[in-house]
Amino acid sequence: MKTNRPQDRLHLGRKISYGLPAFALAMVGIPVYVHIPKFYTDVIGVNIAWVGAILMGVRLFDAFSDPLMGVVSDRTHTRMGRRRPFMLWGSVGLAAATFLLFVPPHVTGFAAIAWFAMTIVALFAFWTVVTVPYEALGPALTRDYTERTSLFAWRDGLLIAGTLLAAASPVLIEGLQGNAATAAAQRQKFLWIALLYAPLLIGTCLWCVLRIREKEDGKESSTTLTISNLRSVGRNRPFWILLTAYMIGALGSNLPATLILYYVQYVLESSRADLFLFLYFASGILMLPAWIGVSRRIGKKNAWLASMAINTLAFSGVYFLGAGDEWAYAVLVVISGMGFGATLALPSAIQADVIDYDEFLTGRRQEGWYIGIWSVVKKLAAALGVGTGLTLLGMAGYTPGQVQPPEVIQTLKVLYALVPSVCNAAAFAIALAFPISPAIHRRIVESIALMKQGREVADPLKT
Template identity: 25%
Template sequence: MNTNNKISVIEKIGYSLGDLAANLIFQTLMTFLAFFYTDVYKIPPASASAIIFAGGMIGAFFNPIMGAIADRTNTRWGKFRPWILWTAIPFGAFAILAFSTPQFSPSGKIIYALVTYILLVLIYSANNLPYATLSGVITGDMAERNSISSYRFVAVMVAQFTIQGLLLPLVLIFGDGDKTLGFERVMTTFSIVGVIFFLITFLTTKERITPSEEQKSSIKEDLKDLFKNKPWIAMLVLTIFIFITLALKGGMYVYYFDNYMSEAHLSAFLETIRFTPMIANLKASLPGFDWPDDAVTSAFSLFNAGGIIFMILGIGFSKPLADRFGKRDVFGAALLVATLCVLVFWFFPPEGVAMAFISQILHGFFYGITIPLLWAMIADVADYSEWKNNRRATAIIFSAMIFGLKAGLSIGGSLVAGILAAYGYDEQLITQSSTTVSGIKLSVSVFPTITFLIGMACLFFYEINKKMEVTIENDLKARRAS
């Protein structure tokens, strides 16, 4: 194996752009797919729930297959980099199709949405699984791996800020107030930018950790190793519940602002923090600058943006804390505080705008600490497997993360639409029933608290603490050197 482990800043930035590209689409799916189906494409909530669940689970179960394929890919560019190149343009094309709104019959819309969503999640797997796996073979140095993860997730936060903080205003601006046209134009722009970034990732990265000939194994051996690997199983279940939570609360916030928060108090809050006067001054001084006058849209965007800014600050604390205390313990402690910041949303009245913003900011900071660690822990699981079994199967290990991500996204996203259907949501109504509003409120507080706590419980079965991290790294360095 090659043991060159030091990574340049250019390579770290180039690698991180791949996650920025993927997350322009992924964050849109996680935050706005249910909203797009129910309120833009006018698909009934129950049908939207079935589409998101069925399509997402097909993509999830494709991941182990993709992991086995990627582990057995051999080209002059490596095992995983070429998949980023091969899937770049199809990824962009399927993203555009998934957010297009051809005028079919009601059943035709459902079929179109299902087919395009399945195509998108399949190509996402073929792109993102090799991309994620690449972080495990760029370097074997765990400190450098933590650094790569930090770069990567700053890029994720840039994408998340763009989607959660700016997407709805951009949709209204690009579509001249027409959300249907706006979504199509914005997603086309994001897709083009994403293709360019994927190509940069391919050109700037290099695979350095390559299995030696004696480490070659069959799929049967890989699977046998996998299901004896308790940390892998723990991370699989943890990831599923983390992304159920993110998709559920993230997808429900837009309904929370539309249907629960007091519009008058949102408008007053924007005036108090001088946001509305600032926008008015920008419109007056910058010809062509446009921003929606809707207080709900502005407050929702600012709410998301505040959380994301503090997530980025949290990411900055992630590496030094993990280097000192170990990834597992830091992850668990930060996630516990972030979970409490979600639970308190149950107690906020419609007028409690400032309290909601403060809780979102605190949640963003503590959850931000966990973000790079989740992926770095999976890379450590790949090292753990090699350490235990003397065989490296990086991609199939990483398939746990992508499977969990896809399964969590599909379950959480379908829960958004399913809960809306169960609580009687009707997109034609200006004011929803008290029952519907209660379901929306539960979905941004109590329900995501439960799923976060289940995920946290999995950490009791993840045995790679700080001491074991050091042991694994030193033993593998010695093996690779020999």
């Protein structure tokens, strides 16, 4: 039986329309994850330990709100569908929260801490409202193995493009400003970023909502937390293998994202952090089409493993660098970035196949439930990575704008390079056990079709 039915094929325009919100979310996400912590510690004057604790707390709260959003999205019925209303109206709140976080008032002390806490909570709350339905929308658009790989490649390619532009735009703005090192210039830079990015969020989500039509494919389930739900998730062995590998890898990858500005300034003693970010993401987006071709030849799992190996082996060398090693760092960043795009796109495509296997086990489509769990893990990893990284840096004796003592330098090197490399190596070892190949996925889809005809079929993973 063929799985590439005409209704499963997606035109290029639909793939791009689906991917555009990821472009805008990346444009906002890079400043939030990379620049905002250092902006609030070094410019606004919030203690680094407070920034780390607030970020950890809000990400923990945010993580557990994701399954609830998945439940609400799965059970929503409107003329616009289950996912699109949240994407549309949530983007408005997210744009407002972004502006308020990026453009704080001139306050100090407790008022600055409170402003940071309130605005970052609002931002991540609306982020959940947008992203959980958005990610749940993708797997329902097509069931074809190759089409899904292409769909998520376009989405994550646009995400990386947004990341690339987000990395480049601070450099461009600072170039126009002249003296960008002052606090006033930094505030002005973030004002321009907010004015550019906030409308982009609303516009791309609106375009996606208008251009994408949801498919009500499969029998909808009750997605409340029940024993039945837990049993079905517990039986989905491929999901747990994928989730565990992804969580450990994400835990490692969140540390460099948070600490790169500190590492470049205080370990390399360089002012070119934004250039290095650009090189990393540029190599990632340029290599992404090649990775998609590789995944079609050897399967998504094997391509993912290869990308993790390249990313990890190159990045581990960063631990051994020191002051003045800009060229060596640039080379390692480019090589590491070659694997970056695939480590983003392929787990998402693999996750969609895992959701198909859940439908075989339960007879129900539960994208929102699985995406919610996935988001919990992703945000728990982010909470631990961001909170632990900044808190340990503060405990080591970090002082903004000063020459750092050896303890801080060594802590930065371990957290930025060594811990992520160990995490990625562990994730690689776990991912080796993932069982769904292209042939097995075809059997899963065929088995679902036969079950809908009332026929009994064997478990595709056991035949």
